[in-house]
Amino acid sequence: xxxxxxxxxxxEQKEIKVETxxxxxxxxxxxxxxxxxxxxxxxxxxITFTDNERLEERSQKYRGEDARYEVLSLPxxxxxxxxxxxxxxxxxxxxxxxxxxxxxxxxxxxxxxxRVTAYGxxxxxxxxxxxxxxxxxxxxxxxxxxxxxxxxxxxRNN
Numbered sequence: 001x002x003x004x005x006x007x008x009x010x011x012e013q014k015e016i017k018v019e020t021x022x023x024x025x026x027x028x029x030x031x032x033x034x035x036x037x038x039x040x041x042x043x044x045x046x047i048t049f050t051d052n053e054r055l056e057e058r059s060q061k062y063r064g065e066d067a068r069y070e071v072l073s074l075p076x077x078x079x080x081x082x083x084x085x086x087x088x089x090x091x092x093x094x095x096x097x098x099x100x101x102x103x104x105x106x107x108x109x110x111x112x113x114x115r116v117t118a119y120g121x122x123x124x125x126x127x128x129x130x131x132x133x134x135x136x137x138x139x140x141x142x143x144x145x146x147x148x149x150x151x152x153x154x155x156r157n158n
Contacts, residue, residue, distance in 0.1 A: 033141050045091065089124040091121060
């Protein structure tokens with residue numbers, strides 16, 4: 001587990017009020033992911049609540065593509081030289097798009113934000129969208145947070 005983890009949460013969108021408890025949940029989510037990955041040492045992660053327009057601008061600038069989802073992970077975009085902690089990167093979450101997706105998936109906003117945060121941190125650690133491990137590891141973090149995606153499991157007979 002990380003010796004010390006600093007999660008800096010910024011809210012650059014002002015249209016939607018961030019519910020009480022969401023910031024703490026997302027900090028716990030970052031801790032769970034790093035613990036599961038066996039991360040050693042101290043670390044700093046940035047999480048920014050943004051809007052669709054700013055997420056799209058960042059996706060175009062840093063990836064050269066349209067933002068397809070509500071989360072964008074950018075490793076080491078704004079490293080803080082004054083900090084004695086290694087900076088892992090920034091996770092940007094479009095709050096408005098997260099609300100839409102949670103509603104479409106009949107999920108709570110808190111659960112959905114935790115899921116995209118776990119996914120984003122895993123991307124910062126090098127996992128890619130095409131790799132199925134990222135989904136299993138996201139599910140593990142959700143389970144540890146007490147937010148399992150389902151109580152139904154499929155058991156395959158070999």
